[in-house]
Amino acid sequence: MQLQYVLFILLLMTSSCFAVEATDLTLAVPLVAIIVAIFLAMMNMFAAAISDPRLTAWAKTELREFIAAIVLIALITGFFISSTGISTALTGSEDYIQESKTNIDEWLGNYNAAFEHVVRAATRIRISATYSPYINVPLWFMSISYSANPLGGMSLILIPLNIASQGLTNATFLFESLRLIVIFLSITAPKILLPLAFIARLIPFTRKLGNTLIAISIAGIVFLPFSIIVVDLMHDAINYPIPRISNLDILNADPISMTAAGIFCESSTLRTIMGLTDPGFAVVVCLPLLLIPPPFGTELFALCKPIVETVVYPLVMLLFQVTMSTLLAAWLAAYSAGAGEAYALDVFDQVYPFVRDVGNLVLMGYMDFILIAIMTITGARSLSAALGGEWYMAGIQRLI
Numbered sequence: 001m002q003l004q005y006v007l008f009i010l011l012l013m014t015s016s017c018f019a020v021e022a023t024d025l026t027l028a029v030p031l032v033a034i035i036v037a038i039f040l041a042m043m044n045m046f047a048a049a050i051s052d053p054r055l056t057a058w059a060k061t062e063l064r065e066f067i068a069a070i071v072l073i074a075l076i077t078g079f080f081i082s083s084t085g086i087s088t089a090l091t092g093s094e095d096y097i098q099e100s101k102t103n104i105d106e107w108l109g110n111y112n113a114a115f116e117h118v119v120r121a122a123t124r125i126r127i128s129a130t131y132s133p134y135i136n137v138p139l140w141f142m143s144i145s146y147s148a149n150p151l152g153g154m155s156l157i158l159i160p161l162n163i164a165s166q167g168l169t170n171a172t173f174l175f176e177s178l179r180l181i182v183i184f185l186s187i188t189a190p191k192i193l194l195p196l197a198f199i200a201r202l203i204p205f206t207r208k209l210g211n212t213l214i215a216i217s218i219a220g221i222v223f224l225p226f227s228i229i230v231v232d233l234m235h236d237a238i239n240y241p242i243p244r245i246s247n248l249d250i251l252n253a254d255p256i257s258m259t260a261a262g263i264f265c266e267s268s269t270l271r272t273i274m275g276l277t278d279p280g281f282a283v284v285v286c287l288p289l290l291l292i293p294p295p296f297g298t299e300l301f302a303l304c305k306p307i308v309e310t311v312v313y314p315l316v317m318l319l320f321q322v323t324m325s326t327l328l329a330a331w332l333a334a335y336s337a338g339a340g341e342a343y344a345l346d347v348f349d350q351v352y353p354f355v356r357d358v359g360n361l362v363l364m365g366y367m368d369f370i371l372i373a374i375m376t377i378t379g380a381r382s383l384s385a386a387l388g389g390e391w392y393m394a395g396i397q398r399l400i
Contacts, residue, residue: 028199029073047059073202097186097221114357115169117243117248118161121161124252127252127253171361174365178369185221189221211384215380218379230375243354245351251351282308286305
């Protein structure tokens with residue numbers, strides 16, 4: 001039988017699995033076996049009646065194939081479907097499919113934790129690299145403005161972090177898909193795909209197709225989970241990378257001017273009062289004087305407002321600007337003396353080992369997926385050839 005017919009029928013069977021609700025096709029296998037047995041018996045009787053040796057030989061051959069199919073179905077059902085002995089002997093767990101899903105969940109947990117560290121590190125470095133203090137000192141008819149960004153070059157470290165996040169994203173999608181395949185096959189293969197393969201194997205005219213479908217089904221519910229378990233055992237024999245940033249707090253630049261300015265910037269009340277300009281500020285400051293009974297309260301308010309507006313408010317603003325200018329100058333002096341370079345080296349010492357481990361982890365993930373695919377596809381091809389089905393699988397064959 002041509003392989004394209006096999007793939008077409010398999011596609012139809014796979015699509016029908018989504019449409020079946022709580023249906024177990026295993027009960028149809030004995031019914032088909034009885035019908036085939038009756039058909040072969042009738043053909044044998046008909047061959048004897050017409051004395052046709054070729055038809056007699058065909059009936060006897062098909063009867064032997066029918067018995068072999070019954071034995072094959074019994075062996076597969078006994079060893080892989082209804083029994084946990086092989087799973088316990090090979091993996092120590094009665095449910096090897098659940099064991100394989102647990103292994104994939106552990107791999108995905110490692111990817112998720114590494115991705116979380118990428119996000120946290122990138123957030124801290126970006127804040128430090130984009131922080132740019134700005135000072136504006138107004139004079140009589142002019143003002144002096146100054147802005148500095150001595151850590152702007154730290155944004156260069158975000159490039160390898162972005163590449164690391166892309167690699168982790170690809171690996172996560174890959175193994176999330178693998179986990180979905182394992183779950184799908186564990187649900188549909190024992191009750192839908194494998195019974196249909198048994199039925200095709202029992203019918204004389206679709207024997208080769210049935211052998212191929214049996215091999216594919218066994219590969220999906222046996223070879224695939226076992227290959228995942230084998231790959232996970234290989235991780236224990238090597239130094240499996242677990243990317244983590246040991247000290248995330250050291251990625252915070254925490255400049256003095258930023259910390260000091262935070263006191264003013266985080267206070268909404270202070271920001272509102274200082275933003276009222278000189279007339280509004282004077283009104284707010286002198287307003288409590290109106291609580292004094294007139295006419296003294298009114299006179300004190302009228303005396304207070306021009307003083308606060310023309311003297312106090314400019315002095316407060318000047319004090320604030322001088323303080324921030326002093327903090328900025330101190331910060332620039334400290335970073336010019338080597339504090340900025342020390343911070344950059346601290347960031348590099350934390351990020352470089354992490355990015356290296358992420359690269360090794362992503363590469364290991366690709367190698368794991370290739371090994372799982374090779375073991376599963378090779379097992380399916382070998383089993384199909386041993387049963388008498390198709391041995392060449394177009395498309396996926398080139399992977400091996």
